[in-house]
Amino acid sequence: MSICLTLTDINWPLTRDVVAIIGTFGALAIGALGLSTWNRQLRGASEYDTAKRAILLTYKVQQEIQNVRSPMMFLNKDEVEAGRRLEEEQRIYDERMRALYEKWTDLQAVRLEAKVIWGDRASDCFDQLQKVIGNLRSAIWMHFWLKGAYAGPGAEVDTTPARRIENNRIVYYESETDEFSIKVTSAVENVEKFFKRKTKIGKET
Numbered sequence: 768m769s770i771c772l773t774l775t776d777i778n779w780p781l782t783r784d785v786v787a788i789i790g791t792f793g794a795l796a797i798g799a800l801g802l803s804t805w806n807r808q809l810r811g812a813s814e815y816d817t818a819k820r821a822i823l824l825t826y827k828v829q830q831e832i833q834n835v836r837s838p839m840m841f842l843n844k845d846e847v848e849a850g851r852r853l854e855e856e857q858r859i860y861d862e863r864m865r866a867l868y869e870k871w872t873d874l875q876a877v878r879l880e881a882k883v884i885w886g887d888r889a890s891d892c893f894d895q896l897q898k899v900i901g902n903l904r905s906a907i908w909m910h911f912w913l914k915g916a917y918a919g920p921g922a923e924v925d926t927t928p929a930r931r932i933e934n935n936r937i938v939y940y941e942s943e944t945d946e947f948s949i950k951v952t953s954a955v956e957n958v959e960k961f962f963k964r965k966t967k968i969g970k971e972t
Contacts, residue, residue, distance in 0.1 A: 817880050818965035824874040825958045828896065831867040832951055835860070835903060836940035853916055860907055871900060885965070892961040896954040903947075906937035 846855040874893070881889035911917065913926050913934065937947045 814884055815966055817877060817884060818962040821874070821877045821881055821962045822959060822966070824870060824877055825893075825896065825955055827870045828867065828874055828900075829951060829955050831863075831870050832900065832903060833940050833948070835863040835867055835907070836938060836947070837863075838939045853911070853914060857911060857916065860911075864904065864907065867900065881962075889961060892957045895957050899951055899954045902950075903937060906934050909934050910938045
């Protein structure tokens with residue numbers, strides 16, 4: 768019995784259909800592979816962008832912290848001559864703190880985004896920086912309280928030199944190696960340590 772087929776024995780319509788089906792499945796497989804690769808690349812780019820913004824905004828917050836602590840102040844001459852020097856100092860510190868909190872608010876948005884991507888560890892690395900900002904805010908309040916800004920009539924304010932010196936170590940910037948600056952740098956390094964690894968796409972997830 769011969770099993771040889773001639774060209775006329777081939778069912779060409781059926782063959783075309785089979786080839787078309789195989790081609791379709793092949794195209795779908797290639798498309799799915801390409802889509803998967805594209806999704807990974809897109810996710811990697813998104814994570815890279817989040818990590819980069821986290822680091823950049825942390826640096827901006829660090830800069831604003833040190834701006835708040837700057838001992839240089841340009842007081843309004845008319846306000847000083849009118850006997851409102853203390854109020855003028857408060858205005859300047861209010862402006863500085865407002866600028867700091869604007870950057871901190873931006874960073875908080877990225878912090879939440881990072882938490883969604885990487886979990887609690889991404890959020891926790893900002894805790895020390897948040898504590899530093901809280902300490903600075905408290906020290907500035909104490910700075911003006913020691914000057915009698917919030918004390919009512921007849922209130923006694925403890926203005927011992929030791930207390931002023933301790934508070935001034937936070938309020939006033941001296942150098943990158945002063946006690947509070949070191950705390951600021953340490954807080955920034957906590958953020959850097961976590962997110963710099965995330966800027967290396969493909970090496971860290």
